[in-house]
Amino acid sequence: MRRRNLSVVLGAVSAHDPLARPLSRADVAGRVGLTRAAVSSLVDELIGRGALTEAETAPDGRVGRPGRALSVRDRGPAGLGLEIGVTHLGACVVDLRGEPRVWRRVDRANAGRPAGQVLAETAALAAEAEAEARDLGLRVEGRVLAVPGVVPNGPAGRVERAPNLGWHTVGIADHWPDPCTVPEPENEANLGALAEYWNAEQAEQTFVHVSADAGIGAALVIDGRLFRGARGFAGELGHVPVHPDGVRCACGARGCLEQYAGQAAVLREAGLAQHGPGAAGPAEAGDPVALLADRAAAGHAPTLAALDRAGRALGLALASAVDLIDPDGLVLGGTYAELAEWLLPPVRAELGERVTVRPWAPEALRPSALGRRGPVLGAAQTTVRRIMADPTLLPVG
Ligand SMILES: [Zn+2]
Secondary structure, eight states: OHHHHHHHHHHHHHHSOTTSSOOOHHHHHHHHTOOHHHHHHHHHHHHHTTSEEEEEOOOOTTTOSOOEEEEEOSSEEEEEEEEEOSSEEEEEEEETTSOEEEEEEEEOOOTTSOHHHHHHHHHHHHHHHHHHHHHTTEEEEEEEEEESSBOOSSSOOEEEEETTTTEEEEEHHHHOSOGGGOOEEEEHHHHHHHHHHHHSTTOOSSEEEEEESSSEEEEEEETTEEEOOSSSOTTOGGGSBSSTTOOBOTTSOBSBTHHHHSHHHHHHHTTOGGGSTTOSOGGGOSOHHHHHHHHHHTTOHHHHHHHHHHHHHHHHHHHHHHHHHOOSEEEEEEGGGGGHHHHHHHHHHHHHHHOOSSOOOGGGEEEOSSGGGHHHHHHHHHHHHHHHHOGGGSOOO
């Protein structure tokens, strides 16, 4: 009960706009429906655990005496998010307010490299990010790693398969140099969807978040909760068939969405295959998504046709998802968000033609504001969300 009340009080302070008028203990008591004495004791504990701070405020004009203002600390407890992408590594530290304070992103060709090597480099990046966070007065309380692969349900700390990295059954702890800082792996599409849910201006309660990096990832948030499936494999939209007799996919099946709306397929169709990850020549380095956006903005016909075809395929797959789960909305995240200008019209057209048994508004499909930053931000915020739900996870100072 006390644990729950600590969370309720921390949540009330967190929900208060710090730029509005100062928030006193009495205000919190009024908002959460507990006595002033009870709230005061809970506030004292939250200050002791380093979650809240209470500052003197200037004399209040009406009362004529100084007050005390509560706020969530911008120092102390923090969450570290890490990300292994096919072409990059990322790190992010957020404070207890959920604000990102440290960002790191480095280009790395990770596909096909030994998992141990990639994880050792990720650990080095993590150590740099933690050192920078320490300089800001932050202390990392939890670490989550976003990976473009399947992470089975349960506490195994294992990536079952990450086809675009070439990983099969990789235990993170087996390769992490420091046993005290081993991160917990999670599928990057799941973390992208959670970041959207936690940060969007008006987040839908039930939505499908579909994103693309090298592969296509989708995640389902249902009634405000991530739906992982019976084994943790939910959201494999990239391998939903959109052409029953279409081209062969790396997964062994035919006509999968990834073969039409995945990055490699779009680059190939646009005549830009040499710019994709794994392309033969190092001369063609650079960001393939930025290149697609540049070419599309310049009216390059093959690029526009490739994006139109990708959008149509995406719309076809998403129409099934809409009919199956009846979501409030659909969100285009990851690199799709940067191509939204060209993807939204064909996806909306396809949905408009196919979703006919329920009401469907074109605006229910929207781009994510977080784009590529979603997964690593979601990874960092996971720890903060856990602390907000149970502040006793924090040690008493
Ligand atoms: Zn497939």
